Amino acid sequence: MEIFVNPKYDFLKWRFHAIALTTLFILAGLAIFLTRGLNVGIDFAGGANVILRFQKAVPIEQLRSQLPNATIQSYGKSEDRSVLIRLPLQQQEGDYAGQAVTRLHNVFNPAGGSKVDLNFQGSGSLSELLKSQDPDLKGRGIAAEQHYARVGQAIIAKRSELGLFTDYGQVTSVPGLSTASARVLSGRSYLGQFNVLNQESVGPQVGRELQQKAIWAIVLSTLAMGLYIAIRFDLKFGVAGIICLVHDVLFAFAFLAMVRGEFSLITVAAFLMIIGYSINDTVVIYDRVRENVKKSRVREDFDTILNRSLNQTLSRTILTGGSVLLILLSLILFGGEVIHDFALLLFVGVIIGTISTLTVVPAVVLFWNKRLSRRQGTYGGGNRAEISRAATRGEAPALSVKTPRRAKG
């Protein structure tokens, strides 16, 4: 199958329209960022996140009165009966997610006392409880320890599968749990109101450091890529590449601001993937441009060569982009709560990374070329000389095609 056989689209003609559109989008995102601010996650802002899953309907009002400073919103589908609680940054370092969870646990399970909460405690506490009672008469040795550890883990594995226990039948049906052990559990444990799916706290110090490191990682790697392209190809391509990456990241950032997505370390990883994809796209096209410049025997405009290169690589651009988008689409649709936002950002990023290679990069390169050649006085020749010089520098050992000038001479 072939979709594009010798395509002859005039990409350059549309570059300003496309750039105008994306710039508008970025500006809109920026406006939202300035008015509503960004939803900065606890990675960078500090603070705490707690995700709880309840047995019955989520007692939102009670949660609000217990944690007046917190932002509380439902998490996942409504039948999951889960809630995401975001606690603001505290001045002091400490484990405030844990403290809040412990407090909520006491409030929602007033009758708990010294019993073990099967929906709250982990396998360690369970094993210890069983070991101390020894219903299976295993004695005190290592064998007993291993036996009860296995039982404890089996119960928690069952809980993980279900989300949380809602009645004792689910506990007693766990394979490997003897009737005697089940009796001990029913006497000394209970099913608490909620299960903690996730709890995170980031102190002010760590938040600041993570932020700085993430910014450095992005800035340095972008500059390194630009530098490589500048050395391998040409300074103006390097600059165009960096501008293109900045454009892509800004776009992704604008998208994030619009959908109120959380800005976190994971978001930074997504930005990095977008950058990686976009630069890959750009390099492929630059490579073709360089090759075409070497090959071109008639006197051709740089615009024409650029456009031809974009067309020649078009099916590759679409096919590669399409393949990656297929995986991402699948992650968005089936990947679940944790992956969804991440994949969505990547999806948008890959699309914009592809488009920017066809619009932003040519725009910058042509702009640079025209400014430069106007100073030199010769329009077409200036373009040609610039590219040929890059090509004859001998930096492309794989492609030792003679330059047109030498071929003529």
Next chain:
Amino acid sequence: MNRNLWWKIVLILAVLVIFTAAIIPTKNNPEKIPLGLDLKGGTHLVMQVNTDDALRAEVDQAVEAAKSRSVAGGIPAPVVRRLSNNSFLVTPAANRNVAEYERVLNDWFGGFSGKRTGQGIEYTLKTATMNEIEENTVLLSMETINNRVDALGVTEPIIARAGSGGDRIVIQLPGVDDPVRVKEIIRTTAQLQFRIVEGTPSADPQGVTLPSGVTAADVDILPGDKHDELGRVNGTQYYAIRKSVPVTGRDLKSANTQKGEIGEPTIGFSFTPDGARKFKALTGSNLKRQLAIVLDNRVQSAPVIQSEIEDRGVITGNFEPQEAADLAMILRSGSLPASLTTLEERTVGPSLGRDSIRKGVTAAVIGFILMLLAVVVYYRGAGVNAIVALLLNLVILLGMMAYFRATLTLPGIAGIILTLGMAIDSNVLVFERIREELRAGKTIRGAIESGFTLAFGTIIDTHLTTMIAALFLFQFGTGPIKGFAVTLLIGLAASVFTAFFVSRVIFELIYLRTNRPVASISI
């Protein structure tokens, strides 16, 4: 078929076998690629060691010592007051001058620098001493945490030092489902106990022989380090320790390093009045027996009781000076040499982790299959070639991760997607080139040759550019960013191999095996 091609096929098969073997879970090792806490569930903690605590404890000890040394040196005890975390002031007793105290105390307080002030002598911890104390405090805290995490039975815990000052400890406990309990265990002051040893220790926990009249119910079997003749640790041995705990760390008043008869390091300690009574009874009735000093359920040392000890005693043994100092610090503090503050905590419950793995893997597999289908529809025969290359790429990537025990995290999945994207891109670049060459009227053989040659430069460029970026991310990134960089670096290397080597060999195998001209190509 030429020999060269055979060798290439053998190499590819070898790579396939080796990396597949690396991924396939075994009974002993069901999780070949460790999953990150975000996928598997578990606890990640960053703790700050408050090294000031240790400095303060050091100064507090010195304050006591200044009084007792003065008396031992024949001058009345001075008034001593702690000024800050790292300094104290010695004010001479009435009618005594500063020089007398300096003569007695300056040598004793080698780790401090003394300075005369209007009120007396001000002793401040030297910077080198402070650094040493801080360093030891962090190391000791790590060791203590290590022992406790070991006792929890966590598989593959990570306990590492971090932070620019090196005063932070990162603790990663994969699969731990009980953060409250973990933090309690890490933080609580451990029990320091003095208990009596029964029988002789043995390398086998079951093999400890008990003297007659003592049954297994009377003792706990506890591990401790085994030392060779020169006092070096050379294994673990198990002691039978009597269950009753007559004296604990709460009964201690102070502990510090001293010099023994031949200058060897020893640890001197003293008890509170109540503790002294209990300790006297314990030692008096157990002369010539081993007294185990048990910390966190591990036997630290088991010296023989030489005489009845009342309010103070000395622990002798083959101690390195450092060991003696550490033990003294542990004795002083009861457990952790300094308090810990939680700077960061992330706990993913097992339910959420399990859920994200299941959904994530399903989604990734669906996406991957869709991608493969698209390639086959578009390139037909050559598409199958690309599929082989991609699958091999995935196998190499996962195999390398298993080999290096690189953790797979959510950002790592982004790295894999980018890698697969670039791997498929390499194949697409080659195929598009071959199509172009065919359209330009080249023979099939020629088109394949120049397709690979022409695409080579581009593929190297794209991979190198991304690799450079990945190296920077690996160097400067933290946590998730590093995870992304690792998968990306490994994946890119695999991608170059599969696109150039594997894909090409398949083409050669199908179309270029013989010297006959090729009639048709499916691309």
